[in-house]
Amino acid sequence: MTLKNITLILLSIFTISSFSSAKDITLLNVSYDPTRELYQELNAAFAKQWQEKTGQKMKINQSHGGSGKQARSVIDGLEADVVTLALAYDIDAIAEKANLLSKNWQSKLPDNSSPYTSTIVFLVRKGNPKNIKDWDDLIKPGVLVITPNPKTSGGARWNYLAAWGYALKNHGTNSDANQSAKEFVTKLYKNVPVLDSGARGSLTTFVQREIGDVFLSWENEAFLAVNELGKGKFEIIVPSASILAEPPVAIVDKVVDRRGTRAAAQAYLEFLYTEQGQEIAAKNYYRPRLKMIAEKYAGQFTETKLFTIDEVFGGWQNAQKTHFTDGGVFDQIYQVGK
């Protein structure tokens, strides 16, 4: 457990004991790394709305870190009212290991409990010197691909699955589709010179160390890199097909019932689906679900064929078991290969 989490637990204990009788209300949103800016904006907007409606002062604390690490903190007792993580698998783990919410949590909110989506795109250097257009260009010899280790990074699992899904559709004949997808992904990871443990580490490798020709990235992170990290130094390439990444949100039932914050937590998550919430998501480069907002921001996002993890892999549990457990396909890539 990180010191930050310990402090947060202490803080939350402190706030519960000192404020439960007062009118103020606090929520703890345990989220993953790149959502920091998004939730800062959302929290401010929601707190304002909540106070107008109920007269109650709302303070939302945020905790950010690797998705899996955050889930483990909640399992170990971090009192999160809501979790907003990178993949459903991590919330499944909270339901399974700690029984803090019911196993069918994902059906409780619309759109698979994912108010906003993203996808995996390529970030290349200015002028695209290696002329990278699509997934096929990533397995060419001499192209260096930067992506974190899927075994330690939630985002990297989306990258891996996006490549696999593409290969399955474009290289597989029916009989040996999985085999050719495996060959494709093996070749791709042969081009990966460094496997950082998290997405932010990989971004540093690509941007600051100037290693690699292409960085596989969440779309929202790619926008941030282009607009803020190195203006005019990078370009976004959207491949012909990619995965629809659905970062899910959920109420942690046991915690909100104990703390008496269910109504507020429910309203908070529902706020993400409102026009205002969706617009903030879109402004932070997440693809909104709400049609009206999606149309308004259509110019921002390049259209491409998006497949879901349920369609191609039969859900996170299956994908995790086949690809990322010990001895799974990802391990085989490295153990057979050399």
Next chain:
Amino acid sequence: MNALPHTLKKHSILPGFGLSLGYTLLYLSLIVLIPLAAVFISAATLTREQFVTTVTAPRVLASYRLTFGASLVAAMINVVFGLLVAWVLVRYRLPGKRFIDALIDLPFALPTAVAGIALTAVYAQTGLIGGLLSKIGIKAAFTPLGIIIALTFIGLPFVVRTVQPVLQDLSKETEEAAASLGASRLQTFRKVILPEVAPALLTGFALAFARAIGEYGSVIFIAGNMPMKTEITPLLIITKLEQYDYAGATAIAVVMLVSSFVLLLIINILQKWAARTDNR
């Protein structure tokens, strides 16, 4: 030495023995023993067979070699250069000595992740030193060499800080006496100085080595983390945790714990031995 059992049987001359021993035991249990016991208990949920397959998987074996090997090399580098630094700081007057002295402690104080990022920036091919090294065909960052560099960095203060007080106590007169009796500089070093500082050097070595084995933050950025090549054991533990495989993670932790403990024990015995031969 011989008087010790005698005094123990009677009442100890020093006051508060019972209270302080009780406190020591409680404190050690709370801070060290109970958390470590939890590791063993969690690992015990595996069957013997599962345990063995987990801790002897090829990837895990490769990581032991790297972690223990790189830690050993780094600690040895620190013994040589740490002694040198301590020597300079103790024996010579130089401008800005206080400043240099304070620099030594920085690896203690710096968050390891910051150290890792800084080292990577310097030793990557685009970095200051990494660029020079790559011209002569040496890749530092993202290779085992990079790991050794990071571990040397974090281990330095341990050697300097353990050797420094001993050197301070070592009077200049002894060296001068050795010189006036006709000893060469090398002889003075080997026969006069080294025996005195050897126990402290060994302690410093043990501390630096132990710290390096468990180090995660600073290494993870510079290592490159390629399976079978540059994956350190702590990373594999994190990897297991990321899959919610608590038992597997603690199984590897147990192996590290036991081997570190055995190594430290050996070093402790060596140290006693060195101190004894020194007293003769």
